[in-house]
Amino acid sequence: MSRTASWCQDCLHYAFDYETPKTLVIPHFGVGFVFRLTQLLVVLYVVGYVCVVQKAYQETDSVISSVTTKVKGFAFTNTSDMDPLFWDVADYIIPPQGDHSFFVLTNMVMTSKQMQTRCPELPGPSTTCMNDCDCIVGLNDPRGSGIQTGLCVNYSSTVQTCEVLSWCPLEIDTKLPERALLAAAENFTVLIKNSITYPKFKFHRRNILPHINSSYLKRCEFSPSTDPDCPIFRLKHIVSETGEDFQDVALKGGVIGIIIDWSCDLDFWAGKCYPKYSFHRLDDKHRNVAPGYNFRFAKYYKTPDGEDTRTLIKAYGIRFDVVVFGTAGKFGIVPTIVNLGAALSFLSLVPMVCDWFMLTCTRKRDLYSRQKITHLSEDAEAELMSMGTAYGTQ
């Protein structure tokens, strides 16, 4: 036969030979049991894990959120270091406009009647001096209190320090009150207004749920067991939910996270979509180096003589960060087909498992092996060869 004829014959075989798998029926209880068990496991995986747990039939979307907060409460302080003072929200919330993060002042070091003038630096290894040669004119040390004038002056009857141009008298922040000044802040309350959207599903909701009315809002307070829908939280409760004591945190400050979880199943057969609140301390309280949270701000006045004066406040307090997260899911035909198809493809592994069991774990494995794997005898091979020329002879 010429090469071209042989090539044509191969093509004909390729195009028109019909292949069909041979079915081998094994009447063996063990193999049948393994077969059904493996099928059952695959079906359980598809129904239980893929459908029920993973909800792979759903399309998902991430939450978009806006948060506003409003704190309320009063405090009265009367200490030896300070005049008696009444505090309301405008005094202790910094800045006054509440968004997803608000700061409540709980403790402070107040330095009153500061004016821009010259005064001796606070004593320290780099500020004490013997004479003017120890001080450098214009030295501006960020860790100092001002710009050095180059003079060495008396700080007290025994200590001399370099003079600085600064807001004087200088702040002495080593005298932090041992009990938080605004201990009463634990009874302040905060209203959290949180609106969320899942744009893909055109789903909008607030944490002030539809059944909440104005009169209820005037008297309710959040409690996970008795009033989980109320968006008004007592600060003491928030801090205690993190496992901390409010007064301990109030002393040097800290950062507390108010976490709102809006994970929702939006299918009509699932439950309603509600916010779930949880509370965590976010700063590291276990380190003694640089603990807590503080910053400085000042209130400015004019003296009757028209001179600028200010009260400097080193503010210690608790920053509350409202963190909103969530993913919503809703039935979608595309993920259903894709994920179900992918999961059901595991069924094709079932015969492989059964074959392995049949050929390795059964007593009749040799017989099954002979039946499953057919080695052609020489006669049969010759017969097939002669049949192989069928296209050529017809």
Ligand SMILES: Nc1ncnc2c1ncn2[C@@H]1O[C@H](COP(=O)(O)OP(=O)(O)OP(=O)(O)O)[C@@H](O)[C@H]1O
């Ligand atoms: N931190 C809070 N603690 C308790 N109730 C609050 C708090 N913040 C707001 N509320 C109450 O929740 C309701 C809605 O507050 P919202 O700020 O929307 O209205 P408002 O009339 O401007 O509030 P208000 O004038 O009392 O500050 C009001 O009845 C308000 O008194």
